[in-house]
Amino acid sequence: xxxxxRDSYKLxxxxxxxxxxxxxxxxAGATVSDAQVQANQLVDxxxxxxxxxxxxxxxxxxxxxxxxxxxxxxxPDTTWVSESVLDVDGNLGFGPVSAHAAIDELLPRxxxxxxxxxxxxxxxxIGMLAPYVERMASAGFVSMVMTTSEGLxxxxxxxGALVGTNPIGxxxxxxxxxxxxxxxxAAVSMGKILDYKAKGLEIPxxxxxxxxxRPTTDAAAASEGAISPFGGAKGYxxxxxxxxxxxxxxxxxxxxxxxxxxxxxxxxxxxxxxxVISTDVLRADESAQALARYFEQIRGSGVDSGVVSIPxxxxxxxxxxxxxxxxxxxxxxxxxxxxACQD
Amino acid sequence: xxxxxRDSYKLxxxxxxxxxxxxxxxxAGATVSDAQVQANQLVDxxxxxxxxxxxxxxxxxxxxxxxxxxxxxxxPDTTWVSESVLDVDGNLGFGPVSAHAAIDELLPRxxxxxxxxxxxxxxxxIGMLAPYVERMASAGFVSMVMTTSEGLxxxxxxxGALVGTNPIGxxxxxxxxxxxxxxxxAAVSMGKILDYKAKGLEIPxxxxxxxxxRPTTDAAAASEGAISPFGGAKGYxxxxxxxxxxxxxxxxxxxxxxxxxxxxxxxxxxxxxxxVISTDVLRADESAQALARYFEQIRGSGVDSGVVSIPxxxxxxxxxxxxxxxxxxxxxxxxxxxxACQD
Numbered sequence: 001x002x003x004x005x006r007d008s009y010k011l012x013x014x015x016x017x018x019x020x021x022x023x024x025x026x027x028a029g030a031t032v033s034d035a036q037v038q039a040n041q042l043v044d045x046x047x048x049x050x051x052x053x054x055x056x057x058x059x060x061x062x063x064x065x066x067x068x069x070x071x072x073x074x075x076p077d078t079t080w081v082s083e084s085v086l087d088v089d090g091n092l093g094f095g096p097v098s099a100h101a102a103i104d105e106l107l108p109r110x111x112x113x114x115x116x117x118x119x120x121x122x123x124x125x126i127g128m129l130a131p132y133v134e135r136m137a138s139a140g141f142v143s144m145v146m147t148t149s150e151g152l153x154x155x156x157x158x159x160g161a162l163v164g165t166n167p168i169g170x171x172x173x174x175x176x177x178x179x180x181x182x183x184x185x186a187a188v189s190m191g192k193i194l195d196y197k198a199k200g201l202e203i204p205x206x207x208x209x210x211x212x213x214r215p216t217t218d219a220a221a222a223s224e225g226a227i228s229p230f231g232g233a234k235g236y237x238x239x240x241x242x243x244x245x246x247x248x249x250x251x252x253x254x255x256x257x258x259x260x261x262x263x264x265x266x267x268x269x270x271x272x273x274x275x276v277i278s279t280d281v282l283r284a285d286e287s288a289q290a291l292a293r294y295f296e297q298i299r300g301s302g303v304d305s306g307v308v309s310i311p312x313x314x315x316x317x318x319x320x321x322x323x324x325x326x327x328x329x330x331x332x333x334x335x336x337x338x339x340a341c342q343d
Numbered sequence: 344x345x346x347x348x349r350d351s352y353k354l355x356x357x358x359x360x361x362x363x364x365x366x367x368x369x370x371a372g373a374t375v376s377d378a379q380v381q382a383n384q385l386v387d388x389x390x391x392x393x394x395x396x397x398x399x400x401x402x403x404x405x406x407x408x409x410x411x412x413x414x415x416x417x418x419p420d421t422t423w424v425s426e427s428v429l430d431v432d433g434n435l436g437f438g439p440v441s442a443h444a445a446i447d448e449l450l451p452r453x454x455x456x457x458x459x460x461x462x463x464x465x466x467x468x469i470g471m472l473a474p475y476v477e478r479m480a481s482a483g484f485v486s487m488v489m490t491t492s493e494g495l496x497x498x499x500x501x502x503g504a505l506v507g508t509n510p511i512g513x514x515x516x517x518x519x520x521x522x523x524x525x526x527x528x529a530a531v532s533m534g535k536i537l538d539y540k541a542k543g544l545e546i547p548x549x550x551x552x553x554x555x556x557r558p559t560t561d562a563a564a565a566s567e568g569a570i571s572p573f574g575g576a577k578g579y580x581x582x583x584x585x586x587x588x589x590x591x592x593x594x595x596x597x598x599x600x601x602x603x604x605x606x607x608x609x610x611x612x613x614x615x616x617x618x619v620i621s622t623d624v625l626r627a628d629e630s631a632q633a634l635a636r637y638f639e640q641i642r643g644s645g646v647d648s649g650v651v652s653i654p655x656x657x658x659x660x661x662x663x664x665x666x667x668x669x670x671x672x673x674x675x676x677x678x679x680x681x682x683a684c685q686d
Contacts, residue, residue: 081624170588249620
């Protein structure tokens with residue numbers, strides 16, 4: 001199943017997306033229950049305006065199911081190796097299935113011990129981190145999620161795609177408008193660089209280096225080189241810290257040995273770390289009210305009455321709009337997914 | 344006690360620095376034990392090459408002792424509010440005293456429960472984060488430290504110094520050369536902007552905005568405005584996430600209400616969060632060896648045989664050099680600290 005090229009866009013309802021993606025995954029061998037969880041995660045990314053983590057991932061997921069790399073129906077093995085640490089073997093299942101299974105156990109445990117951590121290995125791509133930290137924020141918990149990914153980023157001062165894009169997710173409860181941070185530690189996605197390459201455009205300074213580690217604005221050279229970390233040396237430091245913490249604690253691969261998120265041929269070797277902190281045990285109620293006032297002060301600080309966002313605000317607005325108006329979906333991609341349902 | 348202006352530099356041994364700073368703090372009212380812990384923390388920053396967090400902080404600490412804002416000899420109250428969460432009231436004592444007291448309790452607890460968290464309030468400036476995460480890494484633990492600080496950074500797209508420079512410290516054990524990350528979420532320190540202002544130099548683009556939130560290269564305008572976050576919108580997102588998590592869980596102040604780190608007149612209202620994770624409960628031994636090999640690969644990836652560092656490498660090199668050759672100390676500052684000893 002090939003990823004289609006870009007075509008005309010159509011507006012589709014979230015429920016139609018969910019049903020069609022679920023059907024495509026089931027046709028490719030997923031159980032209905034697993035397919036629903038995975039489809040929900042992909043459509044959630046579309047609703048938030050992050051198509052890069054949306055239904056365009058369906059073809060690779062189907063290919064991985066066909067190749068026997070994703071094993072659907074295999075529940076994750078979860079083991080409390082100590083009072084507050086959950087070790088999770090995903091048994092090669094879907095990422096969102098393992099992730100939600102881990103959260104199901106983490107929340108009640110964190111409510112009791114105050115803080116709980118899950119280390120997940122042998123699980124597939126968990127997609128956007130926002131839905132997970134939002135789920136935990138809605139339940140009143142502070143959370144942090146970190147995950148490794150294929151080596152695409154160069155070390156600061158170095159050559160070679162040796163560091164993952166290693167995203168960080170953070171959720172902080174604050175009424176109906178929690179802080180929901182979800183960001184990669186790379187300056188830009190490889191998808192965007194490939195878009196520029198396809199259009200014959202130069203990329204901006206600071207996005208990438210060529211295969212020799214030299215800064216380049218040539219998208220083709222960049223695609224054979226490496227993406228730059230966001231924010232220079234500090235972003236690099238953060239990205240490699242995520243790689244080290246996640247790889248070490250989940251006992252998964254590092255750097256170029258991370259596979260299975262973008263390809264349809266290699267086993268999944270990345271790891272995911274979920275940290276949950278109770279706000280109740282620290283009796284943070286009053287502080288939560290002060291935080292909400294602080295967020296309002298920040299939102300009102302815009303230059304020339306411009307919009308200032310707390311992380312998560314923009315995705316919430318986009319979701320509200322798209323639940324009303326529908327999700328813009330690439331026509332060719334949609335045709336491919338629909339065809340997969342009828343295979 | 345005024346912060347002195349810059350003068351000639353002299354090279355002094357770490358032990359002489361420790362003794363003299365300890366004496367100055369004792370003369371200002373600190374107990375010997377507290378003064379030693381605080382002095383050690385300041386000199387450690389000097390050894391790592393971070394004078395901004397070094398002995399230049401002594402005058403403000405002495406002033407705060409004289410003003411009764413720092414209460415020395417008051418041990419922190421530590422309470423396990425749940426199995427894995429330690430609540431710490433610093434009782435207005437020195438920051439490093441509360442921090443090490445928290446770590447003393449966190450390490451054995453994390454060894455047992457797998458993960459433990461301390462929320463510290465009513466404690467003074469803890470200084471560089473590196474010494475704490477290095478201590479925990481040496482003991483075999485992954486750790487993360489976050490702390491709030493005076494509002495000096497503008498929101499992304501906003502005007503006003505509403506967000507702290509909110510540093511993050513991360514330690515990941517790896518033999519003799521652990522990953523030790525210690526970075527602020529601001530593009531640059533206010534101290535550096537004030538240095539440029541004093542010299543009549545323009546600051547680079549991207550460092551700061553003026554009081555109306557407009558980007559500026561005028562150091563004087565920047566000093567009345569706000570520092571920019573590092574790495575644009577992503578660095579802002581990270582900085583405000585730190586502010587939210589730390590403020591909420593430690594029930595301390597947010598934004599402009601954070602005081603007591605830079606001034607000598609206001610109570611300390613910031614918070615510190617210490618998270619410790621056991622590598623043993625997850626049996627990460629084999630993975631630790633893979634991590635060490637990965638770090639070596641990264642260090643060897645330099646363009647044109649340049650040096651690529653794992654976070655912490657440079658500070659370790661500087662410390663080794665300075666333990667040999669001595670620490671360069673500003674002559675006027677040194678005279679001020681020596682004079683304080685004889686008061």
